[in-house]
Every structure is written in C-alpha cells, then in structure tokens.
Amino acid sequence: MSTPFWNKKLKCPFCNAEFETTRMRSNVIRIKEKMTDFGNIYEGENPYFYSITVCPNCTFAARNEDFQTVKPQYEPKVLETTKAIVKSGKKKPDIFGLGQSTPPVAAKRHELAIAFMKIRKYSDLGVQAGLLMHLVWIYRLMQDREKEKAAMADAAKAYQVYHEKGGELPENLGEPGVLYLIGDLHRRLGEYKEARRFYERALATKEIKSFPRIAEMTRDMMHIAKEMMEKEEGV
Ligand SMILES: [Zn+2]
Structure with a gap:
C-alpha cells in the first residue's frame, strides 16, 4: 500500500527559499461523519x-492552493514582516517537519496562515472564514473547548462581514448555507437567540428552495x- 503522504518541492514567493512540504493524497480521504457546521x-x-x-x-503561511499564487510585489506588509522574521534570527516554532x-x-500552521491573511492587501474574507472553520474543527478534535469557542466566535464574525459585504458565496452553500452556518456557530456557542435569528434568515432567503438539504438542516x-432555549428558561 502506498503512503497517504507525499512531499512537494516549493519555492517561497517572499524569501525565495526552496523547501519541501508534506501533502496528503486526495484518494485516501475517508469521511466517517459530517458535522452540523x-x-x-x-x-x-x-x-x-x-x-x-x-x-x-x-514563516509565510497560506492555504496550499494560494501559497504560490501570492504576488509579493503587491503585498508590501507581508514582505516587510517576512524580511524582519528572517533578519531577527529568532527561533521559529517547531511546525515544519515532514x-x-x-x-x-x-x-x-492555521493560526500563522490566518495572521498573514490579516495583513495581506489582497485578502479574501471567505478564505479567512474558511481557515477559521478549519481551526474550529482542529480544536474540537483536540477537545480544547475554550480555543474552539474562540475560533467559532471569530468564524461567525468573519462570515457575517463576508455576507454583509456581498462577497462571492461558496457555490455549495449559497446565501442560505452561509446564514445557516453563522446560526449554527451561535447555537454551538450557546447563543440560541442569535442562532434562531440566523436560521430564520436562512429560511427566508430567495434561494432556499435550491438548497433542500440546507433547508432541512436549518x-x-x-x-x-x-428546545435548548426553553430548557434554559425552564430552570
Ligand atoms: Zn519564505
């Protein structure tokens, strides 16, 4: 059986260092369960x-698909930051193993990518929100409830700004899916009133009929x- 991993050779667009990074083969991905978010x-x-x-x-970090498409000439802040990091010679976190x-x-690694996304001139709110969701799922797996909650609050906020600014919405979610997701993050944070507000907004969207699975989940x-709200009020 072949290994699920392979190492890709890359060149950093900011410092030009050549290095290897480990990637996972897509054909070995096995989904056991889908979560409500x-x-x-x-x-x-x-x-x-x-x-x-x-x-x-x-230490420049980005999603695999974005890493080499970033244009250093348009990202002065990232260039300045990465240069300062190399110059400082400070010990870097131990996150580069293959x-x-x-x-x-x-x-x-995700936190680093999010930090760089925040100082990028050409940053995509949708990508930023997606990175935060990855962080939510990783902390959930680690059973680090406090960090999971903090990441969920950040993700809910990021998706809300993204939705309000009218960014291009993910095709598989559409507007109902994004509103549902914001609602579900609030629900998981125990903010039931907010959760219901967003679930209702999801159901009130024009496109909801084109997303039957999301309508059902909502x-x-x-x-x-x-039920949770009534339970809390009943105590
Ligand atoms: Zn570099």
Whole structure:
C-alpha cells in the first residue's frame, strides 16, 4: 500500500527559499461523519492537517492552493514582516517537519496562515472564514473547548462581514448555507437567540428552495435551538 503522504518541492514567493512540504493524497480521504457546521470527521488521516503550506525560512503561511499564487510585489506588509522574521534570527516554532502531522502543529500552521491573511492587501474574507472553520474543527478534535469557542466566535464574525459585504458565496452553500452556518456557530456557542435569528434568515432567503438539504438542516437545528432555549428558561 502506498503512503497517504507525499512531499512537494516549493519555492517561497517572499524569501525565495526552496523547501519541501508534506501533502496528503486526495484518494485516501475517508469521511466517517459530517458535522452540523459542515466539518468532517475522518477515518484515518485528516486532510485539514495538510492544507497549509508554511515556509520554514520566513514563516509565510497560506492555504496550499494560494501559497504560490501570492504576488509579493503587491503585498508590501507581508514582505516587510517576512524580511524582519528572517533578519531577527529568532527561533521559529517547531511546525515544519515532514510526514505525519499532529493536531497541535496543524492548529499552529492555521493560526500563522490566518495572521498573514490579516495583513495581506489582497485578502479574501471567505478564505479567512474558511481557515477559521478549519481551526474550529482542529480544536474540537483536540477537545480544547475554550480555543474552539474562540475560533467559532471569530468564524461567525468573519462570515457575517463576508455576507454583509456581498462577497462571492461558496457555490455549495449559497446565501442560505452561509446564514445557516453563522446560526449554527451561535447555537454551538450557546447563543440560541442569535442562532434562531440566523436560521430564520436562512429560511427566508430567495434561494432556499435550491438548497433542500440546507433547508432541512436549518429546520432541524432551529428546533434543537428552540428546545435548548426553553430548557434554559425552564430552570
Ligand atoms: Zn519564505
């Protein structure tokens, strides 16, 4: 049997260092369970752990698909930051190993990618929100409830701004899916009133008929949120 991993050779667009990074083969991905916030539980290796590329020299980090398409000439702040990191000679976090990764390493790599996304001139709110969701699922896997909650609050906020600014919505979710997801994050945070507000907005969208699965999930979760709220009020 072949290994689920392979190492890709890359050149960092910011510092030009050549390095290798571990990628996971897509044909070995096995989904065991889907969660209500669209995350997956995997059997065997977890592709979330291998979705970020980090340069071991200057620490620039981005999604695998974005790493080499970033244009340094348009990203002065990132260039300045990566240069300062190389110059400082400070000890870097131990997150550059090849081969099988771990949830804490994956969390650190995502946090780095999010930090760089925030200082990028050409940053995509949808991508940023997606990175935060990865972080939510990794912390959930680690059973680090506090960090999971913080990431969920950040993700809910990011999706809300993204929706309000009218960014191009993910095709598989559409507007109903994004509103449902914001609602579901609030529900998981125990903010049932907010959760119901967003579930209702999802059901009121024009496109809801084109997303029958999301409509069903929204109704189910709205029911659960209502029950939880009544339970809390009853105490
Ligand atoms: Zn670099």
